[in-house]
Amino acid sequence: MEDNVIAISIAVLGGVAVLAAAILYVVAKKFKVDEDPRIDEVNELLPGANCGGCGFAGCRNFAEGCVKSLEGKFCNVGGADVMNKIAEILGGTVTAPDPKVAVVRCAGSTACRPKVNNFEGAKSCAVVAATYAGETGCAFGCIGLGDCVTACEFGGVSINPETGLAQINESLCTACGSCVKACPKGIIELRKKAAKFRKVYVSCVNKDKGAVAKKACSSACIGCGKCAKTCEFGAITVENNVAYIDYTKCKMCRKCVEACPTGAIKEENFPPRKPKEAAAPKELGQPTNADKVEVKPEPEKIVLEKKSDNPNAN
Numbered sequence: 001m002e003d004n005v006i007a008i009s010i011a012v013l014g015g016v017a018v019l020a021a022a023i024l025y026v027v028a029k030k031f032k033v034d035e036d037p038r039i040d041e042v043n044e045l046l047p048g049a050n051c052g053g054c055g056f057a058g059c060r061n062f063a064e065g066c067v068k069s070l071e072g073k074f075c076n077v078g079g080a081d082v083m084n085k086i087a088e089i090l091g092g093t094v095t096a097p098d099p100k101v102a103v104v105r106c107a108g109s110t111a112c113r114p115k116v117n118n119f120e121g122a123k124s125c126a127v128v129a130a131t132y133a134g135e136t137g138c139a140f141g142c143i144g145l146g147d148c149v150t151a152c153e154f155g156g157v158s159i160n161p162e163t164g165l166a167q168i169n170e171s172l173c174t175a176c177g178s179c180v181k182a183c184p185k186g187i188i189e190l191r192k193k194a195a196k197f198r199k200v201y202v203s204c205v206n207k208d209k210g211a212v213a214k215k216a217c218s219s220a221c222i223g224c225g226k227c228a229k230t231c232e233f234g235a236i237t238v239e240n241n242v243a244y245i246d247y248t249k250c251k252m253c254r255k256c257v258e259a260c261p262t263g264a265i266k267e268e269n270f271p272p273r274k275p276k277e278a279a280a281p282k283e284l285g286q287p288t289n290a291d292k293v294e295v296k297p298e299p300e301k302i303v304l305e306k307k308s309d310n311p312n313a314n
Contacts, residue, residue: 039063042086047077049153053176070094077154077174099193100175102156102168106187107203107266108141109163113217129184137216140206142166142187151182170197192247197269200245200252202227204264207240214262221264227256 042063049059053076056062066073070092075082083094113136119128125147133139144164148157156172157179159165166179166188180188187205202221206213210222223241235249236256245256245265257265 036067038067038089041089042066045078045082045085045089046075047082049077049174049176051077051153051174051176051178052181053077053174053178066090076100076176079174100190101170101173101193101197101199102175102177102179103189103191103199103201104142104166104168104187105189105201105203105205106140106142106165106185107219107264108136108138108217109165109219111163112219113138113141125182126184138206138213138220140185140187140204140208141217143185147182147184148179148188151178152176153178194252198252198267199247199269200250200254200257200265200267201247202243202245202264203266205242207242209241213241219263221260222262224261226259226261227265230255230259 039060040063043060046059046063050057052058054062054074056065062073062075066086067090070087070090073083074094074097080094080096083096087094115135116137117135119131119135121127121131123145125143125145128134128143128145134141134143142165144159144166146159146166148166149159151157154172154174154176156169156174158167158169160167166183168179170193175190175193177190180190185205189201191199191201204213204217204219204221206217206220208216208220210224213220214222221242223238223243225238225243227243227245228236228238232253232255233249233251235246235251237244237246243265252267252270254267254270257267
């Protein structure tokens with residue numbers, strides 16, 4: 001009797017399993033979605049960083065987007081070489097955008113921005129930013145605990161041990177944007193990569209009023225507007241007490257660098273400026289143009305003699 005029960009149970013369970021498998025097979029066939037085989041081909045060409053710099057969740061999603069349309073698609077990590085190969089597979093053309101590089105917009109080193117307290121907790125910029133303003137008087141500057149370093153998969157970001165600030169290695173930066181997303185203070189920005197990595201930018205995002213910002217950091221932007229008045233191309237605006245240079249308008253004349261009273265505007269990778277020629281000292285006893293006095297000649301006096309009416313006059 002027990003043997004029959006076991007056999008019946010096995011048969012019932014086996015029948016249920018076969019029936020379920022048949023149902024799943026029919027459903028899978030009926031609702032099958034045919035995937036374009038080119039997606040796999042494109043995905044194999046991508047670097048597999050899954051950084052999200054392209055605007056998609058990952059390389060696989062980017063490959064799916066490329067198969068649908070190449071317009072506006074570009075992989076910063078793979079670069080033009082990878083995108084040209086993808087274009088060959090898909091039979092389209094790719095327009096490469098202007099190359100960019102990450103820039104850390106904070107010059108508040110330990111010398112310019114002294115600590116006012118010590119944080120004892122998780123060594124994470126995100127944790128510090130969510131907990132309080134930070135260890136210095138500036139609530140907008142670089143925290144320096146390296147969340148951006150961890151986010152970068154290419155070794156393009158490091159913490160300078162002397163300044164305590166994040167720094168970018170331009171030759172390793174792929175402009176994927178991972179460090180931009182990882183920074184809780186929003187001080188890392190992708191800017192246009194110019195020739196020889198030259199750039200002019202405001203290395204401050206402090207929105208406090210000038211006196212407060214200057215007290216917290218000696219290199220802070222005080223929002224005085226001198227740079228905006230100096231710029232002849234309309235590339236500089238001052239909003240919320242801080243200046244910003246639009247790299248699409250900036251001609252890198254660097255006049256704003258000289259006009260900035262706190263040194264908040266930085267110029268990088270430019271050749272040294274030529275020293276201004278000093279006025280030659282005046283030699284002793286030699287008059288200068290200012291000492292020279294123009295002497296105008298007096299007009300010549302002309303004397304007219306009056307003739308006498310007396311004919312006998314000598």
